[in-house]
Amino acid sequence: MNFKTPLLQLGDVLITSIQTDLSDAQVSEFQQDLVRAIGVKNANAVVIDISALDVVDSFMARVINDTARAARLVGAEVAVCGIQPYVAMTLVEMGRQLFDVQTTFNLEQALAAVKAAVDVRL
Amino acid sequence: MNNKLKSIQLPIKTVDDIVLTRRKAREVAIKMGFGLADQTRLASAVSELARNVIQYAQQGECEISDQSTPEIVILQVLIFDYGPGIADLEAALRDGFSTSQGLGAGLPGCRRLMDEFYIESGLQQGTKIRIQIHASSL
Numbered sequence A: 001m002n003f004k005t006p007l008l009q010l011g012d013v014l015i016t017s018i019q020t021d022l023s024d025a026q027v028s029e030f031q032q033d034l035v036r037a038i039g040v041k042n043a044n045a046v047v048i049d050i051s052a053l054d055v056v057d058s059f060m061a062r063v064i065n066d067t068a069r070a071a072r073l074v075g076a077e078v079a080v081c082g083i084q085p086y087v088a089m090t091l092v093e094m095g096r097q098l099f100d101v102q103t104t105f106n107l108e109q110a111l112a113a114v115k116a117a118v119d120v121r122l
Numbered sequence B: 001m002n003n004k005l006k007s008i009q010l011p012i013k014t015v016d017d018i019v020l021t022r023r024k025a026r027e028v029a030i031k032m033g034f035g036l037a038d039q040t041r042l043a044s045a046v047s048e049l050a051r052n053v054i055q056y057a058q059q060g061e062c063e064i065s066d067q068s069t070p071e072i073v074i075l076q077v078l079i080f081d082y083g084p085g086i087a088d089l090e091a092a093l094r095d096g097f098s099t100s101q102g103l104g105a106g107l108p109g110c111r112r113l114m115d116e117f118y119i120e121s122g123l124q125q126g127t128k129i130r131i132q133i134h135a136s137s138l
């Protein structure tokens, strides 16, 4: 299956989204695209929108964590936004802190969060 | 009253089947009148189990059925494979245990989400897991 990483630039912030579960190959493609784009576009921050996901299982949670870690390694602040309320509830019920990345309800909060983190850094 | 839904069989062979399987489970949950919270719990649990099938056994099968009694609405999902099986079930059900550098959250999480969780597995015996969500029919 062919996969194109959606990327939108807003100042020094890159906004991307995950639309559906990714296969292993798509995961690598997504992470490589994102890391490359951070370099090429000189981005200081990344926001990952997951509002399209009606389920986040532990595999996808790990993919999101790993992606955030890779982005941080190349110097970008990261926030995840748009988690659906029932998805968030289910993740909590599963009993473990599955996300080790900042999550916010909407895009606006995510932008504010990464901007604050970038400001602290500068 | 006998308007139980017919049971549905689905193969689990590719990553896409993970999404298809959990979507089908959600559809059935909607038809049986379960709310959004239960739908999401079920879809997540099915996703974890189908993912395990692909990851550890390459392929398996899923059966979704209506097991309701006069008092309780019961949606059951059976997921089984003839893969390598699980040597130490107790360990596999523990938070954080993973043989694939995963989070080790799948089985214990699935167990917490479901009203009923039953697992049968052993080395070279494949793995069979039965989960159910319940609702009062009143």
Ligand SMILES: Nc1ncnc2c1ncn2[C@@H]1O[C@H](COP(=O)(O)OP(=O)(O)OP(=O)(O)O)[C@@H](O)[C@H]1O
Pocket (backbone or CB within 6 Å): A058, A059, A062, B048, B052, B053, B056, B057, B081, B083, B084, B085, B086, B092, B093, B097, B098, B099, B100, B101, B102, B103, B104, B105, B106, B107, B108, B127
């Ligand atoms: N269908 C299966 N066949 C063989 N082994 C399995 C199967 N399902 C689970 N296991 C074993 O049980 C362990 C725990 O499974 P669990 O789903 O809880 O965690 P995980 O798959 O390792 O990580 P995560 O689900 O958090 O990504 C697995 O690492 C694997 O060794």
Ligand SMILES: [Mg+2]
Pocket (backbone or CB within 6 Å): A058, B048, B051, B052, B102, B105, B106, B107
């Ligand atoms: Mg798993």
